[in-house]
Amino acid sequence: MFLSVSSPSPETSRLLDEVRWRLASLPAHEPGLALDEIAAGIELMLEGPEWPLEQFVSALREFDESAQPVIREAAQGFLQSAALGTSRGEVLHAASGRLFRAIAQAGQVALQRQRYAGVAPQMLSAEVATRLMRAEASRLKWAHLAYGPYDGVLWRQMGAAFLEAEEDGRLTLPVRLRQSRDTETSTYREYLRAVALQCSGLDQMPAELVDVADRLILHLLPALHLGAGPVEGARFVVSPLMGNEPRRLIKALAADEPVWYFSPLLAERVLGELELMIKKGVVPGGLSVGPGAKDLVAACIRHFRRTWYDTPAARRHRRHAMSGKLAAVRGFPSFSQFISGGDPGSVATWDLRDVSVGGLGVVAPVSEFGLPRIGEMIAMRSEDAAAWRLGMVRRIQRDDISRAFVGVETFALDPRVVRADDGRAPLEVLLCDPLRRGAALRVAAPSGVLRPSVPLFVAEQGAVQKLKPLGKVWRGHEFEVRTYIAV
Numbered sequence: 457m458f459l460s461v462s463s464p465s466p467e468t469s470r471l472l473d474e475v476r477w478r479l480a481s482l483p484a485h486e487p488g489l490a491l492d493e494i495a496a497g498i499e500l501m502l503e504g505p506e507w508p509l510e511q512f513v514s515a516l517r518e519f520d521e522s523a524q525p526v527i528r529e530a531a532q533g534f535l536q537s538a539a540l541g542t543s544r545g546e547v548l549h550a551a552s553g554r555l556f557r558a559i560a561q562a563g564q565v566a567l568q569r570q571r572y573a574g575v576a577p578q579m580l581s582a583e584v585a586t587r588l589m590r591a592e593a594s595r596l597k598w599a600h601l602a603y604g605p606y607d608g609v610l611w612r613q614m615g616a617a618f619l620e621a622e623e624d625g626r627l628t629l630p631v632r633l634r635q636s637r638d639t640e641t642s643t644y645r646e647y648l649r650a651v652a653l654q655c656s657g658l659d660q661m662p663a664e665l666v667d668v669a670d671r672l673i674l675h676l677l678p679a680l681h682l683g684a685g686p687v688e689g690a691r692f693v694v695s696p697l698m699g700n701e702p703r704r705l706i707k708a709l710a711a712d713e714p715v716w717y718f719s720p721l722l723a724e725r726v727l728g729e730l731e732l733m734i735k736k737g738v739v740p741g742g743l744s745v746g747p748g749a750k751d752l753v754a755a756c757i758r759h760f761r762r763t764w765y766d767t768p769a770a771r772r773h774r775r776h777a778m779s780g781k782l783a784a785v786r787g788f789p790s791f792s793q794f795i796s797g798g799d800p801g802s803v804a805t806w807d808l809r810d811v812s813v814g815g816l817g818v819v820a821p822v823s824e825f826g827l828p829r830i831g832e833m834i835a836m837r838s839e840d841a842a843a844w845r846l847g848m849v850r851r852i853q854r855d856d857i858s859r860a861f862v863g864v865e866t867f868a869l870d871p872r873v874v875r876a877d878d879g880r881a882p883l884e885v886l887l888c889d890p891l892r893r894g895a896a897l898r899v900a901a902p903s904g905v906l907r908p909s910v911p912l913f914v915a916e917q918g919a920v921q922k923l924k925p926l927g928k929v930w931r932g933h934e935f936e937v938r939t940y941i942a943v
Contacts, residue, residue, distance in 0.1 A: 475493065475496075491554070501515055509569055512565075520559055527555070531601075546857070555591075564617075588614075589618070596653055600653065627643050652677075656763050668755075680718070683716060691718070691719070696714075727761070780807075781805055781806070781807065782838055784805070784820070786834055791844075816864045818861075819862070822857065831849060836864070843870040845869050846886070872916075893942050902936075911925060922942070
């Protein structure tokens with residue numbers, strides 16, 4: 457039963473009855489409101505008279521576990537909002553953050569009372585610390601879903617809870633957070649989950665893959681290692697004592713530096729087994745996220761291999777700080793329509809921050825259409841230039857809720873919209889390179905429009921040119937680029 461604290465005091469009964477009534481009064485499928493009510497109940501519990509410790513922990517347990525199905529519903533709503541570019545995701549993000557902070561604060565209060573009382577059972581302390589750690593790891597995941605802002609306090613709080621659990625001998629003590637399930641976790645496992653999330657380059661993944669990556673990390677946890685000494689395969693370190701976030705291990709550390717080493721080496725075998733299952737059409741239950749689950753899990757596996765095992769890619773070209781304004785158009789359809797004389801309302805103004813041979817760093821406002829998406833096509837033009845350039849979003853990071861730093865890899869200068877025909881239907885495509893007989897060129901189009909082995913006939917400047925496909929293709933979000941040769 458929801459919020460069924462045993463032998464509650466009158467004050468406890470009044471609070472729990474009020475929260476029950478509020479939750480029962482909510483409209484169905486309103487996860488944002490439900491999370492706000494649960495968070496408000498925890499906050500009232502913290503503000504009111506001091507409860508007996510066991511009642512306090514019992515109420516926190518019920519609040520936390522009652523929120524879990526609502527959090528899953530909120531995550532689905534957030535991802536739908538991100539795909540549609542609506543503002544509902546911001547509401548769900550704020551509500552989830554409030555809940556996770558409230559749970560973590562209540563956990564800190566309970567641990568502090570246990571610390572000074574000195575009479576709490578070890579199992580009770582292990583449960584509270586694990587709940588605190590799960591809430592903070594979930595808050596980290598949700599921060600990555602929105603690409604920031606990131607709260608540095610989170611790592612200090614997790615580090616303190618981690619070290620205290622280690623000192624008390626309960627770091628790996630198994631805890632069943634869900635009373636209706638046999639699944640066990642621990643303070644160590646939840647901290648390890650957070651470390652793995654932070655080391656996975658989530659700022660380079662679409663939001664829907666961030667959620668799948670978290671599920672995959674939970675699946676891989678038994679094969680991930682976090683230890684106080686260097687081990688084979690350790691590419692990252694974290695310092696719970698200093699409260700710093702994990703960082704890649706670039707060079708040897710001082711012998712007295714207080715770090716723990718994260719190694720995903722043994723997870724490679726599990727990833728290989730997962731790939732074989734996916735090829736057979738099987739996706740483990742915990743990783744099933746609806747249509748397209750196989751492709752999403754396979755994409756996460758490829759991404760983890762790049763970030764966890766491969767030597768980090770070195771920047772090939774130096775970045776140069778530069779300021780200015782850029783006109784920007786998001787997505788193939790909007791750009792194609794705009795340069796064909798369409799609605800200029802699709803053009804936004806972004807701030808230039810740096811440039812390199814292969815890309816741009818820009819700051820984009822978070823508009824009513826939401827954030828840019830990883831993999832999205834962006835057409836950009838500076839104030840003093842006539843030609844547009846095409847790029848693809850590679851990285852996003854927000855430093856506040858109103859704007860985001862966007863790393864864009866450029867792949868075409870002065871693209872042109874042309875009419876093409878593949879023998880089936882006329883279509884509009886973007887030529888990314890000059891059209892010269894005998895030379896290779898790239899053609900951009902919406903995903904699935906260009907047939908792999910079918911030539912294109914392109915009309916430009918009164919002449920028709922045949923383009924023979926070469927087979928090379930790469931894809932972004934809702935667009936693809938194929939290579940042809942003009943014959």
